[in-house]
Amino acid sequence: MTGVFPCIDGCVSLPPEEILHKFKAGEFPDKTFSRLYAWWLGIPTTQALIIQFRHKKADACYSVTPDSGDFLVRHNYYIIVYDFRTHFENLEQWMKEKKTRPRPVRCTRADITEQLEKTVERGCAFTDDFFIHVNVRFPRYIHLLCTSNGDKTYIDCSDDFDAAHGTRNTSLCVVQGKKVVVNETAVPDTLAVKAARYTESLTQFIGGGTTCEFSLVDGNLYFYTGQRSCSREVTLPDLYTKNMRVISPGVIRGIIMHVDKASLPDIVEKISKTNQKYVFLAEKPYSEFVDILTFAQGFIFNEGSMLCHLAILLREKGIPARMIPLSGYKDGDTIILE
Numbered sequence: 219m220t221g222v223f224p225c226i227d228g229c230v231s232l233p234p235e236e237i238l239h240k241f242k243a244g245e246f247p248d249k250t251f252s253r254l255y256a257w258w259l260g261i262p263t264t265q266a267l268i269i270q271f272r273h274k275k276a277d278a279c280y281s282v283t284p285d286s287g288d289f290l291v292r293h294n295y296y297i298i299v300y301d302f303r304t305h306f307e308n309l310e311q312w313m314k315e316k317k318t319r320p321r322p323v324r325c326t327r328a329d330i331t332e333q334l335e336k337t338v339e340r341g342c343a344f345t346d347d348f349f350i351h352v353n354v355r356f357p358r359y360i361h362l363l364c365t366s367n368g369d370k371t372y373i374d375c376s377d378d379f380d381a382a383h384g385t386r387n388t389s390l391c392v393v394q395g396k397k398v399v400v401n402e403t404a405v406p407d408t409l410a411v412k413a414a415r416y417t418e419s420l421t422q423f424i425g426g427g428t429t430c431e432f433s434l435v436d437g438n439l440y441f442y443t444g445q446r447s448c449s450r451e452v453t454l455p456d457l458y459t460k461n462m463r464v465i466s467p468g469v470i471r472g473i474i475m476h477v478d479k480a481s482l483p484d485i486v487e488k489i490s491k492t493n494q495k496y497v498f499l500a501e502k503p504y505s506e507f508v509d510i511l512t513f514a515q516g517f518i519f520n521e522g523s524m525l526c527h528l529a530i531l532l533r534e535k536g537i538p539a540r541m542i543p544l545s546g547y548k549d550g551d552t553i554i555l556e
Contacts (some may be wrong), residue, residue: 223269223334229279229286234258241423248424249301250349252444253282255423261416263441264354265289271349274342295355296330297379298323298337299443302348319344322379324355353442360405360434363388363525364417365427365447370394371414374525375403375434381523382431384503388523390463409439420444429525447530461542465503465529468538470516470555472497474547479506489513499547503528503539511535516555518542 232240232254241251256263266282267289281289300320320340325333334352341348361381363374374381374388381388392400393414398407405413413432416439421428424446431442475496477485486509489496495515500507502522508531517539523529524541532539540555547553 223276223279225269225276225279226267226290229267229281231281231284231286238423247301247349248428248445249299249351249443252420252424252430253351253441254280256416256420256441256444257283259416259419261419261441262439265292266354267352269350269352271338271341272347274346276338290330290352291327293354294327295357296325296327297353297355298325298330298334299351299353300337300341300344300348301351302341302345321383351443356433356435356440358435360403362405362413362432362434362439363429363523364413364432365429365525366414366418366421367426370399371417372524373403373405373410373413374523375405376523382526383505384507384522384526384528386523387502387521388525390524405434406437409434409437412439416441417444427530429530447534463524463541465517465519465522465524465539465541466532466537468516468536470497470518470538470540470553472515472552474499474518474549474551474553476500476549477507477510479504482506482509486510497553499545503532511537516540518545518547518555520544 237251237254240246250268253266253268263282267286268280269276270278299322302319320337323333323337337350341350361376361379363382365372371393373391375391376386376388378386380386389403390400391398391403391405391410393410396411398410401407401410417430420430424444427447428444429447430444433440433442473496475498477498477500495513497516497518498510498514499518501520503519503526505527507528514537516537517532519541520543522541
């Protein structure tokens, strides 16, 4: 491994003041900053390595915890995550160019070198300067997506990491102060309050709209990443009833069209010719639906996550969305949802 990335031999653990300085100077993006700084905030985390690339070359390696040791051969399972400097003003151009950043990659000790090289190759195809995070992966765990909004922290829970991409359903927990006011999950209230406190702590550094991710393993929380997920403040309404949840506020008004991932290219081609706008009805908030945001007057999902990537993007762009289990709307129906 060190033959492929020599900088790993010189892996260092940065002091907190240097991590914070690099973040404020724009040298560390949100994910990299949060991953390195969590340890110094007393937020439980696992060992991990962060490799920095400048001009598509491995330039430096940082240890998330004070000791890195034989990290790359110590564990059985890993997950590789890509990070880069991003601003929401880039979204429109990226969507137009169909640019997508490399997705997280699961691997084992046996194939980590191969998968790391592939991730770097994909990263270099996307941008010149970026970071690669190599994290411990747990075979069985509960994945938590958390965001503090106003005086509440919203927590989406799933047994699958891909909940962040809208491909898995989630259950909801809401923490207000030190009290759990809604808990539809299997996460104990005490741990939910801890996750909320950790999220609030990082939000103070990164800014409003920060979403933090944790793994819950054998009753223990481990921090995974934190990122400012939108550039404007959006208050999530207190509408999380059994029959409907507000993913993005606003009135939904328009003509219904069913969409799914499989037929998305055909749908894009069809509506691009007319520029007609619709209220899209879909099973879940899949990330691939970014391709039809231009034509959306709103979204209705049967299930999914309030904190997945598409849900966050809908709030950022001000596109109203609801989650309504087993909604019976049909193509061509005209609806108004206040």
